[in-house]
Amino acid sequence: MKAQAEIEVYIGLGSNLEQPEAQIKSARKEIAALPQVAECAFSSLYRSAPMGPQDQPDYVNAVMKITTDLSPMALLHALQEIENRHGRVRARRWGERTLDLDILLYGDQHIVQPDLIIPHIGIAERAFVLYPLEEIAGSDLVIPGQGTLAQLLAACPLNGLCRLPA
Numbered sequence: 001m002k003a004q005a006e007i008e009v010y011i012g013l014g015s016n017l018e019q020p021e022a023q024i025k026s027a028r029k030e031i032a033a034l035p036q037v038a039e040c041a042f043s044s045l046y047r048s049a050p051m052g053p054q055d056q057p058d059y060v061n062a063v064m065k066i067t068t069d070l071s072p073m074a075l076l077h078a079l080q081e082i083e084n085r086h087g088r089v090r091a092r093r094w095g096e097r098t099l100d101l102d103i104l105l106y107g108d109q110h111i112v113q114p115d116l117i118i119p120h121i122g123i124a125e126r127a128f129v130l131y132p133l134e135e136i137a138g139s140d141l142v143i144p145g146q147g148t149l150a151q152l153l154a155a156c157p158l159n160g161l162c163r164l165p166a
């Protein structure tokens, strides 16, 4: 039986290598199967132009909502294990990747640790995070320290983001 899930957490998923759609879909299943995690919602898949070096393929992005009683660090480590199983290698900064899993929000908490910053850094500039997030959380969602999602969306152009057919 799954332990009691308490905190609402949003996770950003991204991939632009080795069948990105399949990477995202299998990552979703692996996250949902983690002990002490329950899936609440999953956005559509979106195609987005790369942020960072432009000589890399477009990304597929999505956002997932879970509840969990894992601590932020325990969740981070569990997500890193999934990334590693997907053959994630860190080659160049902001370069291509088979799978990227980011904790976007952890309840209403502000977390600043050497290897974990929540809300996720750069969330406000990332259309490929904000629009999928809006789809499953609604625009009244408060991003701790940054206002509502509606406010962030108003300042973040789509940048060519497009929703993929289901």
Ligand code: ROI
Residues within 6 Å of the ligand: 013, 014, 015, 048, 049, 050, 051, 052, 059, 061, 093, 094, 095, 096, 100, 128
């Ligand atoms: N660009 C897009 N479009 N989507 C991502 O998920 C993504 N992830 C990253 C960087 C390299 C910053 N660029 C991205 O980590």
